[in-house]
Amino acid sequence: MQERLEGKVRDADGCEIAGPRQAPFKGRNKPHRGDRKWVNGWSPEQITNRLQIDFPDDESMRISHEAIYQALYIQGRGALKRELVSCLRTGRALRVPRARAQAKAWAHVSENVMISSRPAEVEDRAVPGHWEGDLIIGLNRSAIGTLVERSTRFTMLVHLPREEGYGLIPRTKNGPALAGYGAVTMANALKKTVADLPVELWRSLTWDRGKELSDHARFTIESGVKIFFADPHSPWQRGTNENTNGLLRQYFPKGTDLSHWSAQEIQAIAHALNTRPRKTLSWKTPAEALNEYLKSRGCRR
Known part of the structure; x- marks a missing residue:
């Protein structure tokens, strides 16, 4: 699971490709695209569903994507350690509550x-x-x-x-x-x-x-x-x-x-x-x- 989350880029021979060196992270917002690492990581939802395919008979190899998210983000604030933000595909340092994500500011459209x-x-x-x-x-x-x-x-x-x-x-x-x-x-x-x-x-x-x-x-x-x-x-x-x-x-x-x-x-x-x-x-x-x-x-x- 750790390897899937890290999402390291490897060539056809399995050798890791480091890619461009990232700039130091500053602030809480998304890093500029040019300053972020190469990211090929799997999402928690992809990991959850792939485990069922790779281990169909092993019930111990089950985990919900929400559990993965909670393990990654700090409880209480829902924030992510700064050094990990540039590794994410989305680059989000904070988790957005579902209610807030679904609330669209389209009040002007009746x-x-x-x-x-x-x-x-x-x-x-x-x-x-x-x-x-x-x-x-x-x-x-x-x-x-x-x-x-x-x-x-x-x-x-x-x-x-x-x-x-x-x-x-x-x-x-x-x-x-x-x-x-x-x-x-x-x-x-x-x-x-x-x-x-x-x-x-x-x-x-x-x-x-x-x-x-x-x-x-x-x-x-x-x-x-x-x-x-x-x-x-x-x-x-x-x-x-x-x-x-x-x-x-x-x-x-x-x-x-x-x-x-x-x-x-x-x-x-x-x-x-x-x-x-x-x-x-x-x-x-x-x-x-x-x-x-x-x-x-x-x-x-």
Whole structure:
């Protein structure tokens, strides 16, 4: 059992491979991935169930995964010795009580704004005006809002500059949201973006469950755009947006500070995507598809 928990990495000949030397552990939070040991350890649940297979007739070789956890973590505080934290796959120094783990902070998502309440016309993509949105996150709490129209794949990017005082005011729990995508700031930025297109092109917006859109009720009242939220851990329900975010990562790689991009530069990237031919549009560009719809309705951009 000890060998399974340690999870030492060995080659095909059984020789142990030490791997990169870890940095000294500081603090109680997770070490940076680059500072953690190679970890191939088995979870307590894997050990518990494997013992039944390896020793089917030996009742003494039985132990629950909870007993293993209790043996590892200090009773009372539920903490783990600091030198062992970097060996864990999750890197958690503290055990999270089950009740706390199950309590999701999704109070802003009620039944009437669930994706199941979305109009049926959204699914077939026949009528433009139904959008999907999310954030792409960068270093230092930077972000860019992404909006994609489901029918034409037309993309709009939302510039989210940091609020005044960011970096000067120490971060505190429940303190002011200065990173640029707090609930109020996000709703205001989206409302400004909505005004750039005709009203009939904004029928609904399906968003992830992030708290950045917890002010959605005010946004809907002021803009007229209905907000719907996807189910938990269901990115495929916003597949168009997820695919577009993958394309955007060519321009905004992970691990970069997105606040370095100006509003003009961000709009240039959106223009690049909107003028790129798409197979799903029979090789038309999203901009062409949108313009064709507007012309058929006698509207102007």
